[in-house]
Amino acid sequence: MKNTKQKALIYNAVMQNRCHPTADYIYHLLKPENPGLSLATVYRNLNTFANEGRIIKIGMPNGSDRFDGTLRPHFHMVCEQCGEVLDIDLSQLDHLAEEVYTQSGFTVSSYNLVIYGTCQSCAEVKENNS
The missing domain is CATH 3.30.1490.190 (Ferric-uptake regulator, C-terminal dimerisarion domain)
Known part of the structure; x- marks a missing residue:
């Protein structure tokens, strides 16, 4: 059940942040209220959401990938x-x-x-x- 909660938190963080957040941004945003959250969990879920077409992954040649909830x-x-x-x-x-x-x-x-x-x-x- 915890994993489902984390997935929902990560997904909602992308959808509510129009800044095209990085995985690191989302991790630092959610970590204070979710001490059990790991950066690996954030990366894994963001990539899963992108592969499922629920969000867009923007590859950045000289930086961290960004994520976009606008489909x-x-x-x-x-x-x-x-x-x-x-x-x-x-x-x-x-x-x-x-x-x-x-x-x-x-x-x-x-x-x-x-x-x-x-x-x-x-x-x-x-x-x-x-």
Whole structure:
């Protein structure tokens, strides 16, 4: 029963945190109220939820994977300065798979777009320090 409670806590933490949390973030968020929780349990459950399609796992090339509870089609922007991950809706790309097929005959099974750059907050800080 404890495991089921931990699963629910981990899942709810992803769904309630729009910051695209890491496993470490969720672990430190839940650990004070759940002393029996291990980081391995958090990782295992997050990966299970992602494999089941209940959440999205965002692989970060130079950092920890992030997790997203928003399942509707959308993409992500990553700030190279502060590491913040933000959602972006690019509905004009809804037909990307069809366009790829039309141009190349390549059948797309899935795709994920991550845009890297500088968020507005970091750009403003940089501008103010110039």
